Amino acid sequence: MTDLSAADVTDLFRTVSLRIGEARAALGALDGAIGDGDHGNSMAEGFAALTRALVSATREGKGAGELFPIAAESFLDAVGATTGPLYASAFLSAGQLFSGMDSIPAARIPELVTAFHDGIARRGKAGVGDKTMLDAWRPAARAVAAAGPDPLAALAAAEAAASEGRDATRAMVAALGRAARLGSRTLGHIDPGAASAVIILQGLREGLTARLARGAS
Amino acid sequence: MAVKPESGVLAEMPMRFGDDALLWAAWLYYEDGLTQSDIAQKMGLSRASVNTWLADARARGLVNIEIQPEHFRAVSVARGLKDHFGLHDCLVIPSEGDGKPLIERLGQAGAMVLKRLVRSGDTLAVTWGRSVLALASALDHPGLADIRVVQATGSTTARIAWTPEACASRLASALGARWIPLAVPAIVSSPAMRAMLMEEPVLAEQLQVLSEANRIIMGISSMRPESTIHSSGFLEGVDRHAHYQDAVGSLLGRFISARGELVSGPVNDRTIGLDLDGLRRVPQKIAVAGGIDKVAAILAALRGGLIDVLVTDAATARGVLTADGWQESSRRPAPAATVPTATRSHGKKLINEARNAVDESLAGALMAHEALISLVPGTSRAVMAKHGPRPGKVGIVIGGGAGHEPGFWGYVGQGLADAAVVGNIFAAPPPGPILAASRAVDGGAGLLYIFGNFSGDVMNFEMAREMAEAGGIPVRQIITTDDIASSEPDSRGSRRGVAGNVFVFRIAGAAADLGASLEACEAVTRRAAQRVYTMGLALEPARLPDTGRPGYELGADEMEIGVGVHGEPGVERQQLVSADDAADLLLDRILSEMAPSRGDRVAVLVNSLGGTPAMELYILTRRIRQRLTAHGITVSHMLVGPYYTSLDMAGVSLSVLHLDDELAALMDHPCDAPALMSKGGRA
Numbered sequence: 037m038t039d040l041s042a043a044d045v046t047d048l049f050r051t052v053s054l055r056i057g058e059a060r061a062a063l064g065a066l067d068g069a070i071g072d073g074d075h076g077n078s079m080a081e082g083f084a085a086l087t088r089a090l091v092s093a094t095r096e097g098k099g100a101g102e103l104f105p106i107a108a109e110s111f112l113d114a115v116g117a118t119t120g121p122l123y124a125s126a127f128l129s130a131g132q133l134f135s136g137m138d139s140i141p142a143a144r145i146p147e148l149v150t151a152f153h154d155g156i157a158r159r160g161k162a163g164v165g166d167k168t169m170l171d172a173w174r175p176a177a178r179a180v181a182a183a184g185p186d187p188l189a190a191l192a193a194a195e196a197a198a199s200e201g202r203d204a205t206r207a208m209v210a211a212l213g214r215a216a217r218l219g220s221r222t223l224g225h226i227d228p229g230a231a232s233a234v235i236i237l238q239g240l241r242e243g244l245t246a247r248l249a250r251g252a253s
Numbered sequence: 254m255a256v257k258p259e260s261g262v263l264a265e266m267p268m269r270f271g272d273d274a275l276l277w278a279a280w281l282y283y284e285d286g287l288t289q290s291d292i293a294q295k296m297g298l299s300r301a302s303v304n305t306w307l308a309d310a311r312a313r314g315l316v317n318i319e320i321q322p323e324h325f326r327a328v329s330v331a332r333g334l335k336d337h338f339g340l341h342d343c344l345v346i347p348s349e350g351d352g353k354p355l356i357e358r359l360g361q362a363g364a365m366v367l368k369r370l371v372r373s374g375d376t377l378a379v380t381w382g383r384s385v386l387a388l389a390s391a392l393d394h395p396g397l398a399d400i401r402v403v404q405a406t407g408s409t410t411a412r413i414a415w416t417p418e419a420c421a422s423r424l425a426s427a428l429g430a431r432w433i434p435l436a437v438p439a440i441v442s443s444p445a446m447r448a449m450l451m452e453e454p455v456l457a458e459q460l461q462v463l464s465e466a467n468r469i470i471m472g473i474s475s476m477r478p479e480s481t482i483h484s485s486g487f488l489e490g491v492d493r494h495a496h497y498q499d500a501v502g503s504l505l506g507r508f509i510s511a512r513g514e515l516v517s518g519p520v521n522d523r524t525i526g527l528d529l530d531g532l533r534r535v536p537q538k539i540a541v542a543g544g545i546d547k548v549a550a551i552l553a554a555l556r557g558g559l560i561d562v563l564v565t566d567a568a569t570a571r572g573v574l575t576a577d578g579w580q581e582s583s584r585r586p587a588p589a590a591t592v593p594t595a596t597r598s599h600g601k602k603l604i605n606e607a608r609n610a611v612d613e614s615l616a617g618a619l620m621a622h623e624a625l626i627s628l629v630p631g632t633s634r635a636v637m638a639k640h641g642p643r644p645g646k647v648g649i650v651i652g653g654g655a656g657h658e659p660g661f662w663g664y665v666g667q668g669l670a671d672a673a674v675v676g677n678i679f680a681a682p683p684p685g686p687i688l689a690a691s692r693a694v695d696g697g698a699g700l701l702y703i704f705g706n707f708s709g710d711v712m713n714f715e716m717a718r719e720m721a722e723a724g725g726i727p728v729r730q731i732i733t734t735d736d737i738a739s740s741e742p743d744s745r746g747s748r749r750g751v752a753g754n755v756f757v758f759r760i761a762g763a764a765a766d767l768g769a770s771l772e773a774c775e776a777v778t779r780r781a782a783q784r785v786y787t788m789g790l791a792l793e794p795a796r797l798p799d800t801g802r803p804g805y806e807l808g809a810d811e812m813e814i815g816v817g818v819h820g821e822p823g824v825e826r827q828q829l830v831s832a833d834d835a836a837d838l839l840l841d842r843i844l845s846e847m848a849p850s851r852g853d854r855v856a857v858l859v860n861s862l863g864g865t866p867a868m869e870l871y872i873l874t875r876r877i878r879q880r881l882t883a884h885g886i887t888v889s890h891m892l893v894g895p896y897y898t899s900l901d902m903a904g905v906s907l908s909v910l911h912l913d914d915e916l917a918a919l920m921d922h923p924c925d926a927p928a929l930m931s932k933g934g935r936a
Contacts (some may be wrong), residue, residue, distance in 0.1 A: 117680035207576035224575025
């Protein structure tokens, strides 16, 4: 099966960054309804900075596994806020998984979903139904655990589960973060963090689909 | 209700109108657009009577939705639920009323509903819980014949008052009916035990009655720790996260997913009573449930087709509908939208590129105040005092998102903070620059971090603290929670930290300047943070530089109470009031929590959130001072101006620090920073 080099992993993140960038305004609008409206900007700036950092790291000859701590640091420095530490933890957790690896087998890419979830959960400590990004990441990670060996099918299952989780946040009352102060006024609104989680998963699947279509390198 | 119907036809009146036939008539006429003859026919009245009723409705102001909006809104939401989920009927009661608890009022409403639905010869199944017991307790309806009331499940723990037996027996006696218990526990120890019990003839007979039920009255439980399903002992000894993490609610002791499907787990094969398939076969399923925490559970049950008649309250009903994407339809006739909103749809701003706004503004501040502050070397958004650090002095590091100017760099200087770190607009700074600032101002006596209670700030400052401590710098932190609008007094820990920070910075800076140890600095700063109270209101929301658009909309005559210092909406919205009323509104909330005695001293900050001019601030200040004087409170320190802003938000916040001798002395200590300068003594 195909292995993903550092350049390939950078491409994956580039696709994610592209899709997050396209959703910048939409995510901002979701956040404006129940938060302060900065989620679209934070995510877009964060992934843009991350992609820039990965591009130069790849150029310097870093291995695929070495990219994740760089992703964490660049994202965190660009974003701060809540999103920064949460996704930085996600990327660090993925880094432990692939540490020292020059390339990553395509079959192991869905493990990113699990690692992202674990990192976010450790840092954020949100519970089920707290109306946070974990309400999308948690079902996604479980879908990956239940999926078969085909990485694209696993990512598709993760994406579907995350979408369902995202939609379910509509019926939740925020328990953490800035939206928590709005209490029941958050009902009926999708959590922006759950929405961007789905976009990340879509980007990963799109990126991996494109990479596998090119065949072994 | 004075009007009595002329005949018995009102039995057909939809339940959502309660007992109020007049409201129904008014609704049919004004909302549904029926003619008076149509209404006469539908209600079984003469046309002349309808005419009189409608006149009466007008005279009572019932049809004027401005006067009776709550009733009509509840009716409209009830109709929304009925249409959206295909219910037989739905009764929505106001969420707040006459001081009685919601459960009790839901019980009364449920009793009224049941009275209209129950018929002689019925077999009524009944579950358990607070709402069901309240219904049974509120009901008194003897006189029907041959009714059987059967427990829908076996028995639960007797630690609760609302057991299945209590609910069923109470209901049976209210109806003069026969009570059929299920003479087993609801949960038994094993599937094998369940199989054995099911063979018992007595139980089989009772279960046969249950299968003949033509109506069921049930409560719905959320999955919250305090919910009925937990207190009933169903989840004892079960790892909920391993088995029931998809469950959003429960009914009949069964767990359901967001789509209303059964979530199977270890308890399932050990439960005795009606299951979800059995429930679906009951011709009329009446649910009584309310409270915002139950929205997800009720929505799931509705989606799963497990409810035919719903009794709930308006806030919950609206929550369920909005959660499912429903929007309240515009009222008819639609008033012409001629009133412009107060919100300028697109703010004009003097910026260059939006993405450079934070850095360019900070660069200007550094130039304007070059004698006092400079960048921490190697950083772009960490600012430190020019005169520091001082060996042996505790370093004060503050920070938060940009957009609060002169927060946070304005409070860096002698007698105040040693360093401030800002992030993007309304977003916490990352740990990197906080750490750099920490190293730059460490004078060997440790550092005190002070920041507002926002999850981003907490995470980033805590990460920085871990790194600083790993490098041998002891760090203590004060997370401020002065915004009393953001949650109730008993959960002060979850409140936001806002403009009261100015006083907290001042106290910490003075203590550190006077040479207090890290422990002493932390203690007195914590006391200041606990004794400062802030309450804000907005007339217009803030607009972000990159979109120019407000985060939320406010009508021309509205104000938002309890806003924070970001774009986030407040906690409630009300009609715009005069300056004195606004001042009273802010001050009354603060005084009721602060509970000062006559003769106490306070420090007061009347703060502009960015768009409110000095003229208005001083009008408010006048009233606040008059009120405090009348209350016997001395204002020993007073600040008026844009000290802690929220971009261009029009609005104010009032912060009051309840002084004691030590805090008053520290407030008298001199300070010299860009936004705050005092030669000492009373400001």
